[in-house]
Amino acid sequence: MSHQARYYDATAYILPHLAVLCTKLPLEDKAFLITEIGLAIAAERVWPLKPDTEAFREFQEGLRGLRRETEKLVTNPNIAAVLGNNPTQRERFALSALAILGNRTHAYGTWNMFGNEWEYCIIACLCGWKEEVISFRTDKNYFCIEPVSIAPWDGKSIEDEPVWFQGLLHRIGDEETIRFLPFVYGTWVCPDCGKRAAYWDWLAKFIGYGWCGG
Numbered sequence: 001m002s003h004q005a006r007y008y009d010a011t012a013y014i015l016p017h018l019a020v021l022c023t024k025l026p027l028e029d030k031a032f033l034i035t036e037i038g039l040a041i042a043a044e045r046v047w048p049l050k051p052d053t054e055a056f057r058e059f060q061e062g063l064r065g066l067r068r069e070t071e072k073l074v075t076n077p078n079i080a081a082v083l084g085n086n087p088t089q090r091e092r093f094a095l096s097a098l099a100i101l102g103n104r105t106h107a108y109g110t111w112n113m114f115g116n117e118w119e120y121c122i123i124a125c126l127c128g129w130k131e132e133v134i135s136f137r138t139d140k141n142y143f144c145i146e147p148v149s150i151a152p153w154d155g156k157s158i159e160d161e162p163v164w165f166q167g168l169l170h171r172i173g174d175e176e177t178i179r180f181l182p183f184v185y186g187t188w189v190c191p192d193c194g195k196r197a198a199y200w201d202w203l204a205k206f207i208g209y210g211w212c213g214g
Ligand SMILES: [Zn+2]
Pocket: 125, 126, 127, 128, 129, 190, 191, 192, 193, 194, 195
């Protein structure tokens, strides 16, 4: 735990410098830098920095700079060509963009699911019921999931997270992740108490139980 906390303090202090560096890089290198830093940024939500600390202010300053650069890349119609042909690198860029421009808990959760190919997803209801592992591929009917329908993206606005994230995934050709998005942005019903809640709330609850050391 303290090991990770130190690690993220270091991330916070280096972030403003990376943001400045990012502005000076060619397009491909900008995309590479953003791809590499995304997971560390997402993880801040699991090991949160304390507000009113120097580390928190540095983290926020770095994030502001990286947001400007990331938004330019996400809205670049040629982003797939900028990222190159490696599908894993393309997906990692999309997850990093989610960490920088969107909700960091969503990015961390999606990163985890992407990392295990959507087979081992963990959830918990506020009532205390929890399930260590479900598969988005095979267990979808086990829970009563109400999927959302996600509107098409205009290619410009990054206001609506599922909309631009899905649009970005289209641009980079990640149709598989797109299949699961209506469920991860959808509403789930607890098999024990019947409570309806956003999947993200369940994931956040599970993180609160101490999953991955938080
Ligand atoms: Zn419940």
